Amino acid sequence: MQTATHMLRTGQRGAGFQFRMAVRDLTGSFGRIGLSWSLAWHDVASRYRGSVLGPFWITLSMGLMVLGIGVLYASLFKLSLNEFLPYVALGIVFFGVMTGTINEGCDTFVLASGMLSQTSLPMLTFVWRTVFRNLINLGHHLVIVVGMLIFYGQWKVANVPLALLGVILMVLNASWLSLLAAVASARYRDIPQIIVSVMQFAMFMTPVFWLPDRFGKHQIFLDLNPFYHLLQSVRAPLLGQTVEVHSYVFLVAMAVIGWLVTFAIFANTRRRLVHYL
């Protein structure tokens, strides 16, 4: 059994001590990663209790959105459906996972307050729960992705290993954003609305359902948009396009800096978080 049989808590302070405790939280959460996974499955199962399609309801509505937006924009911009529909499908599915991970991050600690205030479970266990829950949703939505790639013959050019690398970079980045959202939302209850608005704005500013080559001389706005690089690193390989090297540089740098900063914030607020709730 994994439950600790010895617990020592001291009132020691200092940045070094707080950091060590945060690292212990991290390793503890990895040690019980199965718990995060069980909690995530429980969330998915209980959200769709009693519905026949289960989580595929969201997949279905997402599929309809893909069709609607795909056909509309293809005719507005006079694009061929063969190319545009898979493009929009991948965009909506993967951007949806990013948005879900970050938006639901706001509730991570708030929803876990009952457990956090009477157990010594690692706090990051609940962050992984949110991340896993969205990965499970992605697993369902892959139906759309695979369907599109097969129907339009893109599977012949798709570079799956490179796309997987993109997914890993996406998860690494979305998870620190999720943790940051969780800490900030625990302290300030009006943060979630702000994050939802920002993510909605980001969806329109990112080439999710429009083509980036129409940007012309405003290219700089794309290059500075982290969501563009995140999306591109997954979508481009699946459509047989190349990902620019600077996108990878950007994403790796973003993951490293993002995690360092967020982890420092987590280390500093960890012992107070339970009182925020």
Next chain:
Amino acid sequence: MTAASITCTDLTIRFPVYGADAKSLKKALARAVAVGGALGRHAGVTDVTALSNVNLSLKAGDRLGLIGHNGSGKTTLLRALSGAYEPDEGSIEVNGRIAPLLDLGLGIDPSATGYENIRLRCRIAGLSSKEIDARMDEIAEFTGLGPFLAMPVKTYSAGMKGRVAFAAATAVECDVLLMDEWIAVGDAEFQQIAHKRLLKLVERAGILVLATHEAPLLKLYCNKVMRMDGGVASEIVDIRKLDDLLAS
């Protein structure tokens, strides 16, 4: 395995209590702009010293009752012993597996069935899926809820919820059981089997810490008693001196 023990040395816990204003980023920003960030930054935040210099030493077989008025720090002490609250000063050391039964709602998902909730609680307590499968029948029998376990917990009465929570929480072999008040849930029949289980736990060389207002409960379960008053703890005395302690 070492025997169960609890040691608190000069345990002090302070925490900020945030009012609605302090939880708003917009208001915090507005205040920071309005007063230059210096004054009023902590408006709506009250610092509370919930425990001050608590010293506590319990060994296997001890059944400690915590008494005291509302807000005297009983629950805070239990939460600290569970590992949720970290000390501001002093230290807490607990040997043994801790089972906190502080909140009936821990890990309870109202829309999930009794079975699913037992599963969830046992996962949180550290059991693997296989271990839970192996014990499910026994836990289900202990709750005495039979076919109701397949129904959503939101349809349960408070007593039924208590049965599920208590059965699941004590299904894990634990050495230190922390309980807050609600031991009184359930009907007479359930109280009796719960009572047996608690006694068994204590016989297994465990420690029980129970916070309650009711003297009969204390006399039933505890052999020692400690009084909390404004975050300050009294000496631990034998349960036979309960009346003296209550009178003082």
